[in-house]
Amino acid sequence: MAPQLDPMVGRYLRLKIDGVDHRIYFEEAGPKGGGGIPLVCLHTAGADNRQYRHLLADPEITSRFRVLAFDMPWHGKSTPPDGWEKTEYRLTTTSYTAAIRAFCAAMELDRPVVMGCSIGGRIVLNLAIAHATEFRALIALEAADFQQPWYDTAWLHRPDVHGGEVCAALVSGLIAPQSPPVSRHETLWMYMQGGPGVFKGDLYFYRVDGDLREKVKTIDTKVCPLYLLTGEYDFSCTSEDTLRTAAQIPGVEVQIMKHVGHFPMSEHPAKFREYILPVLAKISALSS
Amino acid sequence: MTPADRFARLPDLLADDTDLQRRGRWVTVDCRVDVGEQPFFLGLENGALAAFERGTRLMRSSAFTIRADKEAWTQHWQVEPPPGWHDLFALTKRGVASMEGDFRPLLQNLQFFKDLLALPRRLSSEG
Numbered sequence: 001m002a003p004q005l006d007p008m009v010g011r012y013l014r015l016k017i018d019g020v021d022h023r024i025y026f027e028e029a030g031p032k033g034g035g036g037i038p039l040v041c042l043h044t045a046g047a048d049n050r051q052y053r054h055l056l057a058d059p060e061i062t063s064r065f066r067v068l069a070f071d072m073p074w075h076g077k078s079t080p081p082d083g084w085e086k087t088e089y090r091l092t093t094t095s096y097t098a099a100i101r102a103f104c105a106a107m108e109l110d111r112p113v114v115m116g117c118s119i120g121g122r123i124v125l126n127l128a129i130a131h132a133t134e135f136r137a138l139i140a141l142e143a144a145d146f147q148q149p150w151y152d153t154a155w156l157h158r159p160d161v162h163g164g165e166v167c168a169a170l171v172s173g174l175i176a177p178q179s180p181p182v183s184r185h186e187t188l189w190m191y192m193q194g195g196p197g198v199f200k201g202d203l204y205f206y207r208v209d210g211d212l213r214e215k216v217k218t219i220d221t222k223v224c225p226l227y228l229l230t231g232e233y234d235f236s237c238t239s240e241d242t243l244r245t246a247a248q249i250p251g252v253e254v255q256i257m258k259h260v261g262h263f264p265m266s267e268h269p270a271k272f273r274e275y276i277l278p279v280l281a282k283i284s285a286l287s288s
Numbered sequence: 289m290t291p292a293d294r295f296a297r298l299p300d301l302l303a304d305d306t307d308l309q310r311r312g313r314w315v316t317v318d319c320r321v322d323v324g325e326q327p328f329f330l331g332l333e334n335g336a337l338a339a340f341e342r343g344t345r346l347m348r349s350s351a352f353t354i355r356a357d358k359e360a361w362t363q364h365w366q367v368e369p370p371p372g373w374h375d376l377f378a379l380t381k382r383g384v385a386s387m388e389g390d391f392r393p394l395l396q397n398l399q400f401f402k403d404l405l406a407l408p409r410r411l412s413s414e415g
Contacts, residue, residue: 148381150377150380150381151377155391155395160392160396161392161395161396162396165398165399166395166396166398168399169395169398169399169402170377170398172375172399172402173374173375173376173377173378173402174375176371176374177368177369177374178368232371233371233374235371235372235375235377235378235381235382238372239371
């Protein structure tokens with residue numbers, strides 16, 4: 001019997017981010033003959049690109065889009081930069097934006113679509129604020145200009161509490177009860193595998209550095225269309241947070257997803273598909 | 289059945305869940321759970337309930353206390369709890385539950401405690 005292979009291919013990209021050498025892991029899948037609208041996917045805090053494996057294996061999407069999902073530095077199979085052992089990892093609006101733009105430039109992507117979830121959704125809002133002309137469309141999942149914290153991140157990285165297990169246990173409540181158990185536990189497994197302090201470092205951006213209140217009012221959706229989708233079971237970024245954000249952005253398209261939580265693409269791939277396919281169809285129509 | 293009556297069934301519910309006991313095999317701690325006005329004292333030993341007492345106990349110490357009002361537990365224990373009522377931290381964020389005391393044993397075993405406190409969901413069909 002022929003080997004059963006998933007369609008996505010993984011590679012390592014050498015690039016500089018803010019002048020520092022990095023080796024970034026990414027996976028991609030696209031139309032058989034090449035081409036396709038580039039669609040760059042950003043994973044959530046403390047996780048990696050495996051969250052997008054269902055999208056990367058969906059022929060209805062990859063027949064039109066060249067889907068690329070990369071592991072952020074320090075995440076998944078992207079190693080931290082040399083000398084990491086002497087620093088405390090902290091993601092900032094500046095460093096996150098730089099990483100995304102560096103990836104898109106190094107891959108020579110022509111005005112890609114960027115879709116991000118959670119911290120990835122928040123940074124997508126910053127791309128819309130500061131770099132809209134570089135993108136064809138932007139999709140922010142589980143995103144808002146600001147969210148109220150709901151636990152003390154000091155518990156995420158200390159020697160007397162298992163980092164992977166506490167990260168997974170905390171975020172487990174953000175998954176909708178209707179999510180298939182296999183997908184729920186696969187989502188949590190990725191959280192259990194994060195490097196020490198990485199989830200906490202990502203949340204520095206989310207809680208301290210990435211407050212976009214007021215700034216979202218400057219987003220011009222005529223320059224770059226923006227779509228916001230949030231799961232009704234996400235109590236970290238609530239429906240109200242997303243709707244409040246959307247109310248400040250003329251022309252934004254917003255949708256609340258039923259029976260979905262904070263990790264739509266990985267916790268309930270089939271349900272997420274129902275919501276994301278129409279959005280991708282619109283973007284595809286705009287690009288043709 | 290009142291929410292407190294449902295929680296009173298916890299020893300049977302845990303005894304029936306060998307997987308949860310396996311995952312909790314390192315958990316040995318005394319803690320308190322308040323269902324509305326009704327306190328429960330849980331003495332956990334190696335993931336099993338060695339002691340379980342309902343009602344006020346003078347000067348009983350416990351490492352931590354989790355309390356929520358009756359409506360919060362009722363919503364939390366629905367088979368499919370509504371958004372915002374489905375997780376312990378969703379309840380604390382909306383201000384209908386609280387946690388106090390030494391958080392270390394709680395966070396060292398967080399998934400165990402979340403699953404333990406969700407066990408009365410299995411009684412939902414009984415009303």
